[in-house]
Amino acid sequence: MEETNKMEEPNKQEEQTSTQKIGIYLWIWGLLFVLSFFSYMVDWYQFQGMLRWSLILFFMFLKAGLIMAFFMHLFWERYALVNVLLWPMTAIACFIFLMNAEFQYTLFSRFFYFVVGGA
Amino acid sequence: MSEQKIDGFELRPGFKGMASDTGSDQTMFKGVHWGKAMMWIFLLSDTFVFSCFLISYMKGRGSTIVDWPNTSEVFSLYVGGVPVPLLLIAIMTFVLITSSGTMALAVKYGYEKNRKMCGWLILATAVGGLTFVGMQVFEWSKLIHEGVRPWGNPFGAAQFGSFFFMITGFHGFHVSIGVIFLFIYTYKVFAGHYDSKKRGWFTKMKGDYVEIEILGLYWHFVDLVWVFIFAFFYLW
Amino acid sequence: MSDEYDNNKSYQAQSSEVLDGSAGSINPDMDYVRPAEIPEQDLYHAHSFIEKWIFCQDAKVIGVQYFLTAVFTGIVGLILSWLMRLQLGFPELAGFMTAEHYYQFVTMHGMIMVVYFLTALFLGGFGNYLIPLMVGARDMVFPYVNMLSFWMFFVAVAVLMASFFVPGGPTGAGWTLYPPQTILEGTPGSGTGILLMLISLSLFVIGFTMGGLNYMITILQARTRGMTLMRMPLTVWGIFTATVLAMLAFPALLVSAIMMTLDKVLQTSFFMPTILKAGEVLEYGGGSPILFQHLFWFFGHPEVYIVALPAFGIVSDLISVHARKNIFGYRMMVWAIVGIGGLSFFVWAHHMYVSGMNPWFGFFFATTTLIIAVPTAMKVYNWILTLWRGNIRINTVMLWCLGFIVTFVNGGITGIFLGNVSVDVPLSDTYFVVAHFHMVMGIAPLMVIMGAVYHWFPLVAGKMLSETLGKWHFWITFLGAYSIYFPMHYLGFIGVPRRYFEMYDSPYMTSTVGMNEFISVAAFIVGAAQFILVFNIIKTLKTGKKAEQNPWKANSLEWYTSTVPPEHGNFGERLPVVHRWPYDFSVPGAKDDFIPQTTAPSEVANTEVEKT
Ligand code: HEM
Ligand SMILES: [Cu+2]
Numbered sequence: 001m002e003e004t005n006k007m008e009e010p011n012k013q014e015e016q017t018s019t020q021k022i023g024i025y026l027w028i029w030g031l032l033f034v035l036s037f038f039s040y041m042v043d044w045y046q047f048q049g050m051l052r053w054s055l056i057l058f059f060m061f062l063k064a065g066l067i068m069a070f071f072m073h074l075f076w077e078r079y080a081l082v083n084v085l086l087w088p089m090t091a092i093a094c095f096i097f098l099m100n101a102e103f104q105y106t107l108f109s110r111f112f113y114f115v116v117g118g119a
Numbered sequence: 120m121s122e123q124k125i126d127g128f129e130l131r132p133g134f135k136g137m138a139s140d141t142g143s144d145q146t147m148f149k150g151v152h153w154g155k156a157m158m159w160i161f162l163l164s165d166t167f168v169f170s171c172f173l174i175s176y177m178k179g180r181g182s183t184i185v186d187w188p189n190t191s192e193v194f195s196l197y198v199g200g201v202p203v204p205l206l207l208i209a210i211m212t213f214v215l216i217t218s219s220g221t222m223a224l225a226v227k228y229g230y231e232k233n234r235k236m237c238g239w240l241i242l243a244t245a246v247g248g249l250t251f252v253g254m255q256v257f258e259w260s261k262l263i264h265e266g267v268r269p270w271g272n273p274f275g276a277a278q279f280g281s282f283f284f285m286i287t288g289f290h291g292f293h294v295s296i297g298v299i300f301l302f303i304y305t306y307k308v309f310a311g312h313y314d315s316k317k318r319g320w321f322t323k324m325k326g327d328y329v330e331i332e333i334l335g336l337y338w339h340f341v342d343l344v345w346v347f348i349f350a351f352f353y354l355w
Numbered sequence: 356m357s358d359e360y361d362n363n364k365s366y367q368a369q370s371s372e373v374l375d376g377s378a379g380s381i382n383p384d385m386d387y388v389r390p391a392e393i394p395e396q397d398l399y400h401a402h403s404f405i406e407k408w409i410f411c412q413d414a415k416v417i418g419v420q421y422f423l424t425a426v427f428t429g430i431v432g433l434i435l436s437w438l439m440r441l442q443l444g445f446p447e448l449a450g451f452m453t454a455e456h457y458y459q460f461v462t463m464h465g466m467i468m469v470v471y472f473l474t475a476l477f478l479g480g481f482g483n484y485l486i487p488l489m490v491g492a493r494d495m496v497f498p499y500v501n502m503l504s505f506w507m508f509f510v511a512v513a514v515l516m517a518s519f520f521v522p523g524g525p526t527g528a529g530w531t532l533y534p535p536q537t538i539l540e541g542t543p544g545s546g547t548g549i550l551l552m553l554i555s556l557s558l559f560v561i562g563f564t565m566g567g568l569n570y571m572i573t574i575l576q577a578r579t580r581g582m583t584l585m586r587m588p589l590t591v592w593g594i595f596t597a598t599v600l601a602m603l604a605f606p607a608l609l610v611s612a613i614m615m616t617l618d619k620v621l622q623t624s625f626f627m628p629t630i631l632k633a634g635e636v637l638e639y640g641g642g643s644p645i646l647f648q649h650l651f652w653f654f655g656h657p658e659v660y661i662v663a664l665p666a667f668g669i670v671s672d673l674i675s676v677h678a679r680k681n682i683f684g685y686r687m688m689v690w691a692i693v694g695i696g697g698l699s700f701f702v703w704a705h706h707m708y709v710s711g712m713n714p715w716f717g718f719f720f721a722t723t724t725l726i727i728a729v730p731t732a733m734k735v736y737n738w739i740l741t742l743w744r745g746n747i748r749i750n751t752v753m754l755w756c757l758g759f760i761v762t763f764v765n766g767g768i769t770g771i772f773l774g775n776v777s778v779d780v781p782l783s784d785t786y787f788v789v790a791h792f793h794m795v796m797g798i799a800p801l802m803v804i805m806g807a808v809y810h811w812f813p814l815v816a817g818k819m820l821s822e823t824l825g826k827w828h829f830w831i832t833f834l835g836a837y838s839i840y841f842p843m844h845y846l847g848f849i850g851v852p853r854r855y856f857e858m859y860d861s862p863y864m865t866s867t868v869g870m871n872e873f874i875s876v877a878a879f880i881v882g883a884a885q886f887i888l889v890f891n892i893i894k895t896l897k898t899g900k901k902a903e904q905n906p907w908k909a910n911s912l913e914w915y916t917s918t919v920p921p922e923h924g925n926f927g928e929r930l931p932v933v934h935r936w937p938y939d940f941s942v943p944g945a946k947d948d949f950i951p952q953t954t955a956p957s958e959v960a961n962t963e964v965e966k967t
Binding site: 029053056080103111 | 181184
């Protein structure tokens with residue numbers, strides 16, 4: 001049933017033998033636990049306002065960065081791949097930025113018409 | 120990954136390398152298996168899916184004039200009569216990160232052709248994923264029990280329940296798909312399909328340990344999304 | 356007159372002398388192409404009829420399957436447009452049609468044409484067929500998933516068509532599906548119809564993702580030796596960039612479809628604001644209809660370029676081949692395609708100037724929208740400069756290309772009108788917009804499709820389509836399309852709104868009766884003229900003359916396969932090795948007026964080829 005193509009050549013792709021040291025994975029693993037613990041502490045101690053949000057974002061980006069860079073090996077990948085993956089995020093950034101402006105405007109008009117204007 | 124060689128092509132580092140890789144023939148991502156590149160592009164697309172969900176959540180939450188429920192209270196568990204905020208979520212995060220770590224090691228052992236280690240670690244990952252889904256079921260039923268519904272809830276803005284069920288549901292769906300594949304791959308690793316280059320059941324393609332890394336990328340991505348959901352939905 | 360190359364006779368005479376004199380100077384080093392970096396693809400050959408023609412993994416067969424399915428939906432869309440024009444031009448003859456029917460036809464026509472016809476045809480049809488051939492691959496990198504992609508699409512089409520037959524009929528909310536009206540009672544098809552539409556769209560997105568990953572990765576990771584990105588035909592560039600846009604834009608559609616499904620089925624209020632209906636407050640409340648519009652257009656604007664970019668790419672190749680000249684400014688063309696693609700993610704809310712969004716957005720989006728006109732205009736100049744002093748063959752393919760250029764310029768200019776907030780506000784939701792987008796994304800890409808069919812038919816079927824029928828087809832379509840859409844600009848200026856069932860008794864509406872009748876007649880004729888192509892194809896398959904290999908004397912790899920039509924695996928024993936771009940036409944000093952991409956430099960050592 002399983003017939004191969006006769007055009008096949010000897011498999012040229014070099015075997016991927018060089019892998020990372022186990023230590024680096026354990027380190028990142030540990031760091032992720034610590035960072036998750038810290039972000040949990042943000043809630044535990046009920047920080048509020050700017051402090052809360054900047055800490056949440058800080059830990060979030062750090063964790064995301066570690067996962068992408070080491071668990072997903074982006075740190076070792078060539079720039080061509082890394083750039084292809086990261087540049088599209090500008091579209092998302094723009095979308096976030098504009099929707100941020102948009103919800104404030106919606107909120108403003110809701111207050112204006114429902115509460116202040118009070119029909 | 121690190122020290123590879125390509126016949127007749129100089130692999131230069133950094134942006135120079137990016138330019139010469141892009142300008143070269145045959146492949147743009149040098150030394151990257153096509154399947155891995157494909158998974159990466161899929162994840163990029165999936166990132167846009169989750170970004171759209173989270174952006175919608177931002178817009179929805181930001182513009183409602185009804186108060187948003189206090190997540191810290193809504194998601195607390197009682198331990199010995201004392202409410203511990205976000206306890207379940209913290210455990211879920213712990214489980215998911217654990218499984219991400221075992222996955223990373225499974226990929227490493229896969230490339231080293233250490234069949235046993237690789238298999239056990241994938242199995243551990245699958246079990247972790249299953250635990251996560253189980254806890255999510257628990258979380259959902261608890262909230263449903265407390266009266267939270269997609270169309271409304273006793274704690275505040277109706278959109279809270281809508282976004283909660285939709286976003287965590289979509290994430291949980293990703294986890295479940297991942298778990299299914301993890302179990303399948305556990306079998307395939309232990310059965311030695313990747314050492315003997317046995318052909319896939321449907322795709323008829325030769326097995327290769329790179330598939331473990333591809334699955335690993337997906338699994339780490341699921342973890343990555345959880346990092347954002349945890350920050351934006353539970354902590355914010 | 357069209358198929359002769361008199362001008363080149365003199366070149367040939369000269370160049371053979373030149374070549375003879377240079378025989379000693381051949382340098383093997385200059386032909387060096389570095390060795391293969393990727394292993395030969397391990398192709399799975401079909402064993403049975405079902406594997407060969409139904410669940411087939413060969414991209415070429417999948418391409419034809421996509422093509423035929425898309426054309427089928429296109430014909431459904433065409434029939435719907437006839438029905439609408441019947442109502443608008445001759446309402447007394449369309450007594451069977453209610454306003455509800457009309458809304459349903461508008462909606463289905465729009466959605467079918469944009470998504471299920473044009474997108475599927477360009478990416479699924481042309482993409483599948485041409486990408487592996489043009490980049491010198493044996494097949495897509497993951498043929499199995501490619502096969503699933505088509506069947507997903509097939510199911511999506513089936514679900515879409517099923518909505519015609521459910522109680523309440525298909526949705527009539529307009530192809531933009533704006534909530535809240537889309538899922539509220541009173542809108543036609545707000546029950547099962549809209550649900551099936553949303554399910555079908557989601558299936559389409561999933562299916563497309565499977566195919567799109569294949570198109571992208573085949574282009575990025577599976578080119579043949581010597582095929583650099585900057586040696587790819589612009590067709591591949593266009594399809595590639597469009598696929599990237601699709602991979603990043605369809606998620607927004609998927610998400611909005613999921614959220615709307617939940618609003619419909621579970622009574623969530625993602626998009627549903629507080630609504631008073633006949634004095635009663637509905638269960639919905641607190642949602643944001645404008646969020647849907649943002650999500651929809653975050654998908655929708657890239658979508659229009661998903662349709663436009665493959666057309667740009669294909670037409671560039673057709674013009675170059677049939678004008679026997681290299682494409683003017685190849686690199687500029689590539690950057691323009693990529694630039695337009697990138698920018699298209701930053702302009703979406705120009706469709707929402709009258710939606711009540713944050714007023715500051717108008718400024719931002721008008722600016723980005725007008726910036727897009729720059730790379731677009733560069734492309735138009737380059738097409739014209741390619742034709743300039745070319746050895747133009749006025750054959751059917753070229754006619755379609757020329758038709759495309761004028762139509763596209765026309766639609767692009769009205770686009771610039773609409774990009775400005777203050778001009779758009781009065782023109783929004785009038786026939787002016789209808790004229791704009793039909794010119795720019797309806798007729799223009801359609802012309803390219805037609806040109807492409809006449810161009811590649813000899814490759815796919817091994818036979819030449821009839822030129823006479825082709826020219827009739829072109830002229831009727833071209834003149835007819837202008838008769839339809841030119842007057843619509845005027846209708847828009849006097850304020851006739853779009854998506855209206857009838858032209859009520861207001862003064863400016865009654866003044867349009869004659870014009871509407873004229874447009875409708877033209878629409879019937881143009882629609883019918885498309886069957887000339889169907890007839891042409893059937894006739895050619897039966898009795899047409901066999902095409903020689905590479906009848907147009909083109910350079911790109913698809914014409915240099917081992918057999919015509921190409922078999923599974925495309926290139927026989929050995930993959931081709933590429934030494935140049937596909938645009939070496941009429942090179943001074945060369946023996947022929949074209950140099951295939953596979954020609955080694957030493958064979959044309961004393962010619963003035965471009966360094967590519
Ligand atoms: C110079 C380039 C272009 C500009 C400045 C432009 C601008 C615009 C603007 C401002 C609108 C919104 C009009 C309104 O609803 O009031 C619009 C509508 C539209 N455009 Fe374009 N456009 C351009 C090119 C294109 C291209 C290349 C396509 C497709 C291939 C396209 C397809 C459409 C469609 C389908 C709509 C109508 C959508 C709807 O509301 O149903 N446009 N265009
Ligand atoms: Cu647009």
